[in-house]
Amino acid sequence: MIELFTKKRIINIIIYFILFCFSYFYARLSFYKIESFKEDLELIIGPSVNLSAKWVGKIGVKKNIPILILAGHADSQGLAGSGTSGEAVDKFNDHPMNPEMSDELFWNLNLQRSIVLIGKQRGLNIESYDPEIRNIDNPNDPRTNWSVGKEFAKRGGYVIEIHFDSYGKYGVGSGLIPPYFQLPNKIDESIASKFGRFPVSFRGGLGAPRRKIRILEIGKLEGSLEKNLRNIKTRQKTIQFLSNEIVDAILNGVN
Numbered sequence: 001m002i003e004l005f006t007k008k009r010i011i012n013i014i015i016y017f018i019l020f021c022f023s024y025f026y027a028r029l030s031f032y033k034i035e036s037f038k039e040d041l042e043l044i045i046g047p048s049v050n051l052s053a054k055w056v057g058k059i060g061v062k063k064n065i066p067i068l069i070l071a072g073h074a075d076s077q078g079l080a081g082s083g084t085s086g087e088a089v090d091k092f093n094d095h096p097m098n099p100e101m102s103d104e105l106f107w108n109l110n111l112q113r114s115i116v117l118i119g120k121q122r123g124l125n126i127e128s129y130d131p132e133i134r135n136i137d138n139p140n141d142p143r144t145n146w147s148v149g150k151e152f153a154k155r156g157g158y159v160i161e162i163h164f165d166s167y168g169k170y171g172v173g174s175g176l177i178p179p180y181f182q183l184p185n186k187i188d189e190s191i192a193s194k195f196g197r198f199p200v201s202f203r204g205g206l207g208a209p210r211r212k213i214r215i216l217e218i219g220k221l222e223g224s225l226e227k228n229l230r231n232i233k234t235r236q237k238t239i240q241f242l243s244n245e246i247v248d249a250i251l252n253g254v255n
Protein backbone atom coordinates (compact mmCIF):
# COMPACT_ATOMS: atom_id res chain seq x y z
CA MET A 1 0.00 0.00 0.00
CA ILE A 2 2.74 2.42 1.02
CA GLU A 3 4.83 1.35 -1.97
CA LEU A 4 1.93 2.10 -4.38
CA PHE A 5 1.46 5.50 -2.78
CA THR A 6 5.13 6.43 -3.23
CA LYS A 7 5.08 5.24 -6.84
CA LYS A 8 2.09 7.47 -7.59
CA ARG A 9 3.83 10.42 -5.98
CA ILE A 10 6.96 9.89 -8.03
CA ILE A 11 4.88 9.69 -11.24
CA ASN A 12 3.08 12.88 -10.28
CA ILE A 13 6.36 14.66 -9.62
CA ILE A 14 7.70 13.56 -13.01
CA ILE A 15 4.55 14.74 -14.80
CA TYR A 16 4.70 18.12 -13.06
CA PHE A 17 8.37 18.42 -13.87
CA ILE A 18 7.77 17.77 -17.58
CA LEU A 19 4.85 20.25 -17.64
CA PHE A 20 7.01 22.84 -15.92
CA CYS A 21 9.80 22.37 -18.47
CA PHE A 22 7.39 22.80 -21.37
CA SER A 23 5.82 25.96 -20.03
CA TYR A 24 9.21 27.38 -19.08
CA PHE A 25 10.63 26.93 -22.57
CA TYR A 26 7.41 28.15 -24.19
CA ALA A 27 7.55 31.31 -22.08
CA ARG A 28 11.21 31.80 -22.96
CA LEU A 29 10.41 31.38 -26.64
CA SER A 30 7.62 33.96 -26.74
CA PHE A 31 9.69 36.34 -24.63
CA TYR A 32 12.53 35.95 -27.12
CA LYS A 33 10.16 36.69 -30.00
CA ILE A 34 9.32 40.11 -28.52
CA GLU A 35 12.94 40.77 -27.65
CA SER A 36 14.08 39.86 -31.14
CA PHE A 37 12.94 43.29 -32.48
CA LYS A 38 16.29 44.34 -33.94
CA GLU A 39 17.20 47.98 -33.96
CA ASP A 40 18.59 47.85 -37.48
CA LEU A 41 17.32 50.60 -39.79
CA GLU A 42 17.92 48.77 -43.07
CA LEU A 43 16.25 45.65 -41.75
CA ILE A 44 13.23 47.61 -40.50
CA ILE A 45 12.50 49.95 -43.40
CA GLY A 46 13.38 47.52 -46.20
CA PRO A 47 14.78 48.52 -49.59
CA SER A 48 15.76 52.14 -50.28
CA VAL A 49 15.30 53.92 -53.62
CA ASN A 50 17.50 52.62 -56.43
CA LEU A 51 17.44 55.50 -58.90
CA SER A 52 20.38 57.52 -60.10
CA ALA A 53 20.69 60.74 -58.08
CA LYS A 54 23.78 62.92 -58.18
CA TRP A 55 22.91 65.79 -55.86
CA VAL A 56 24.90 66.48 -52.70
CA GLY A 57 23.58 68.70 -49.90
CA LYS A 58 26.34 71.18 -49.09
CA ILE A 59 24.57 74.33 -47.89
CA GLY A 60 25.10 74.87 -44.15
CA VAL A 61 22.12 75.52 -41.85
CA LYS A 62 21.96 77.41 -38.59
CA LYS A 63 21.62 75.40 -35.40
CA ASN A 64 18.22 76.77 -34.37
CA ILE A 65 16.62 76.58 -37.82
CA PRO A 66 12.82 76.24 -37.44
CA ILE A 67 11.69 72.80 -38.58
CA LEU A 68 8.17 71.86 -39.62
CA ILE A 69 7.00 68.25 -39.88
CA LEU A 70 3.98 67.52 -42.07
CA ALA A 71 2.08 64.24 -42.35
CA GLY A 72 1.64 63.31 -46.00
CA HIS A 73 -1.99 63.17 -47.30
CA ALA A 74 -3.40 64.81 -44.13
CA ASP A 75 -5.64 67.04 -46.30
CA SER A 76 -6.41 64.70 -49.20
CA GLN A 77 -8.48 61.79 -47.87
CA GLY A 78 -11.13 60.55 -50.23
CA LEU A 79 -9.38 62.30 -53.10
CA ALA A 80 -7.04 60.76 -55.63
CA GLY A 81 -3.96 61.34 -53.44
CA SER A 82 -5.10 59.76 -50.20
CA GLY A 83 -1.93 57.67 -49.72
CA THR A 84 -1.35 53.94 -49.82
CA SER A 85 -3.63 51.59 -47.90
CA GLY A 86 -0.64 49.28 -47.47
CA GLU A 87 -0.05 45.64 -48.24
CA ALA A 88 -1.97 44.30 -45.23
CA VAL A 89 -5.27 45.97 -46.20
CA ASP A 90 -4.91 45.82 -49.97
CA LYS A 91 -3.48 42.35 -50.40
CA PHE A 92 -4.38 40.43 -47.24
CA ASN A 93 -7.77 42.03 -46.49
CA ASP A 94 -6.80 43.16 -42.98
CA HIS A 95 -8.87 45.89 -41.36
CA PRO A 96 -7.66 49.45 -41.94
CA MET A 97 -6.08 50.99 -38.83
CA ASN A 98 -8.74 53.73 -38.94
CA PRO A 99 -11.69 53.46 -41.38
CA GLU A 100 -11.67 57.25 -41.87
CA MET A 101 -8.22 57.45 -43.40
CA SER A 102 -5.66 55.51 -45.43
CA ASP A 103 -3.25 53.41 -43.39
CA GLU A 104 -0.44 55.57 -44.72
CA LEU A 105 -1.95 58.72 -43.19
CA PHE A 106 -2.58 56.84 -39.93
CA TRP A 107 1.14 56.03 -39.65
CA ASN A 108 2.25 59.43 -41.02
CA LEU A 109 0.32 61.12 -38.18
CA ASN A 110 1.77 58.75 -35.58
CA LEU A 111 5.31 59.35 -36.81
CA GLN A 112 4.73 63.11 -37.02
CA ARG A 113 3.72 63.29 -33.34
CA SER A 114 6.62 61.15 -32.23
CA ILE A 115 9.27 62.96 -34.31
CA VAL A 116 8.22 66.35 -32.90
CA LEU A 117 8.12 65.04 -29.32
CA ILE A 118 11.57 63.43 -29.53
CA GLY A 119 12.97 66.34 -31.56
CA LYS A 120 11.92 68.82 -28.85
CA GLN A 121 13.40 66.64 -26.12
CA ARG A 122 16.65 66.61 -28.02
CA GLY A 123 16.78 70.37 -28.46
CA LEU A 124 15.47 70.93 -31.98
CA ASN A 125 13.35 73.98 -32.85
CA ILE A 126 10.67 71.71 -34.25
CA GLU A 127 6.88 71.79 -34.65
CA SER A 128 4.09 70.13 -36.59
CA TYR A 129 1.06 71.24 -38.56
CA ASP A 130 -2.12 69.24 -39.08
CA PRO A 131 -4.90 70.80 -41.21
CA GLU A 132 -7.39 68.49 -39.41
CA ILE A 133 -9.82 69.00 -42.29
CA ARG A 134 -9.16 65.78 -44.18
CA ASN A 135 -10.58 66.82 -47.55
CA ILE A 136 -9.34 70.05 -49.06
CA ASP A 137 -9.89 69.98 -52.83
CA ASN A 138 -7.71 72.95 -53.78
CA PRO A 139 -3.99 72.38 -53.07
CA ASN A 140 -3.54 76.16 -52.90
CA ASP A 141 -6.13 76.60 -50.15
CA PRO A 142 -4.23 78.39 -47.32
CA ARG A 143 -5.03 75.54 -44.89
CA THR A 144 -3.34 72.72 -46.83
CA ASN A 145 -0.04 71.10 -45.84
CA TRP A 146 1.58 72.55 -48.93
CA SER A 147 0.38 76.14 -48.41
CA VAL A 148 1.43 76.20 -44.76
CA GLY A 149 4.71 74.47 -45.65
CA LYS A 150 5.43 76.89 -48.47
CA GLU A 151 4.99 79.91 -46.17
CA PHE A 152 7.15 78.29 -43.47
CA ALA A 153 9.93 77.63 -46.01
CA LYS A 154 9.65 81.18 -47.37
CA ARG A 155 10.48 82.49 -43.88
CA GLY A 156 13.67 80.40 -43.85
CA GLY A 157 12.39 77.24 -42.16
CA TYR A 158 13.06 73.62 -43.08
CA VAL A 159 9.91 71.72 -44.06
CA ILE A 160 9.64 67.99 -44.48
CA GLU A 161 6.54 65.95 -45.30
CA ILE A 162 6.72 62.33 -44.19
CA HIS A 163 5.29 59.46 -46.23
CA PHE A 164 5.25 55.70 -46.48
CA ASP A 165 5.68 54.38 -50.00
CA SER A 166 3.33 51.92 -51.72
CA TYR A 167 3.97 48.18 -51.44
CA GLY A 168 5.37 45.85 -54.06
CA LYS A 169 5.80 47.05 -57.62
CA TYR A 170 3.73 50.20 -56.89
CA GLY A 171 6.42 51.70 -54.66
CA VAL A 172 10.06 52.66 -55.05
CA GLY A 173 11.49 52.47 -51.52
CA SER A 174 12.74 54.76 -48.79
CA GLY A 175 14.55 58.00 -49.49
CA LEU A 176 14.52 61.79 -49.54
CA ILE A 177 13.14 63.89 -52.39
CA PRO A 178 14.99 67.22 -52.25
CA PRO A 179 13.47 70.63 -53.07
CA TYR A 180 13.10 71.45 -56.76
CA PHE A 181 14.11 75.12 -57.00
CA GLN A 182 16.64 75.25 -54.15
CA LEU A 183 20.07 73.75 -53.55
CA PRO A 184 19.87 70.91 -50.99
CA ASN A 185 21.41 71.59 -47.59
CA LYS A 186 23.26 69.57 -44.98
CA ILE A 187 20.08 68.27 -43.35
CA ASP A 188 18.99 66.90 -46.73
CA GLU A 189 22.39 65.29 -47.12
CA SER A 190 22.28 63.70 -43.69
CA ILE A 191 18.76 62.29 -44.18
CA ALA A 192 19.56 61.06 -47.70
CA SER A 193 22.70 59.25 -46.62
CA LYS A 194 20.62 57.37 -44.08
CA PHE A 195 17.34 56.75 -45.93
CA GLY A 196 18.30 56.97 -49.61
CA ARG A 197 18.37 59.62 -52.32
CA PHE A 198 15.71 60.37 -54.92
CA PRO A 199 16.65 62.38 -58.03
CA VAL A 200 15.68 66.08 -57.90
CA SER A 201 13.36 65.71 -60.89
CA PHE A 202 11.53 62.66 -59.52
CA ARG A 203 8.11 62.51 -61.22
CA GLY A 204 8.72 65.85 -62.88
CA GLY A 205 9.22 67.65 -59.57
CA LEU A 206 6.25 66.84 -57.34
CA GLY A 207 3.90 69.46 -55.83
CA ALA A 208 5.68 69.54 -52.48
CA PRO A 209 9.32 69.89 -53.68
CA ARG A 210 8.20 72.70 -55.99
CA ARG A 211 7.16 74.55 -52.80
CA LYS A 212 10.52 73.88 -51.08
CA ILE A 213 8.96 71.06 -49.06
CA ARG A 214 11.11 67.94 -48.79
CA ILE A 215 9.49 64.53 -48.97
CA LEU A 216 10.79 61.68 -46.86
CA GLU A 217 9.60 58.25 -47.90
CA ILE A 218 10.28 56.30 -44.71
CA GLY A 219 9.81 52.91 -46.35
CA LYS A 220 7.36 50.80 -48.29
CA LEU A 221 4.23 49.97 -46.31
CA GLU A 222 4.68 46.22 -46.59
CA GLY A 223 6.43 43.19 -45.11
CA SER A 224 8.20 43.42 -41.79
CA LEU A 225 7.96 47.24 -41.56
CA GLU A 226 4.18 47.10 -41.74
CA LYS A 227 4.03 44.02 -39.49
CA ASN A 228 6.18 45.74 -36.86
CA LEU A 229 3.88 48.78 -36.98
CA ARG A 230 0.65 46.76 -36.85
CA ASN A 231 1.80 44.37 -34.09
CA ILE A 232 0.80 45.98 -30.81
CA LYS A 233 3.87 44.46 -29.11
CA THR A 234 6.36 46.15 -31.46
CA ARG A 235 4.39 49.25 -32.56
CA GLN A 236 5.72 51.76 -30.03
CA LYS A 237 9.27 50.46 -30.37
CA THR A 238 9.11 50.80 -34.16
CA ILE A 239 7.63 54.32 -34.13
CA GLN A 240 10.16 55.48 -31.54
CA PHE A 241 13.06 53.86 -33.31
CA LEU A 242 12.17 55.45 -36.68
CA SER A 243 11.55 58.86 -35.07
CA ASN A 244 14.89 58.70 -33.30
CA GLU A 245 16.66 57.85 -36.54
CA ILE A 246 15.04 60.84 -38.29
CA VAL A 247 15.84 63.21 -35.40
CA ASP A 248 19.43 61.88 -35.35
CA ALA A 249 19.76 62.67 -39.04
CA ILE A 250 18.41 66.21 -38.60
CA LEU A 251 20.73 66.82 -35.65
CA ASN A 252 23.69 65.58 -37.68
CA GLY A 253 22.77 68.02 -40.43
CA VAL A 254 22.56 71.09 -38.21
CA ASN A 255 25.72 70.40 -36.20
Ligand SMILES: [Zn+2]
Pocket (backbone or CB within 6 Å): 072, 073, 083, 084, 104, 163, 164, 165
Ligand atom coordinates in the same frame (compact mmCIF):
# COMPACT_ATOMS: atom_id res chain seq x y z
ZN1 LIG B 1 2.44 59.20 -49.49
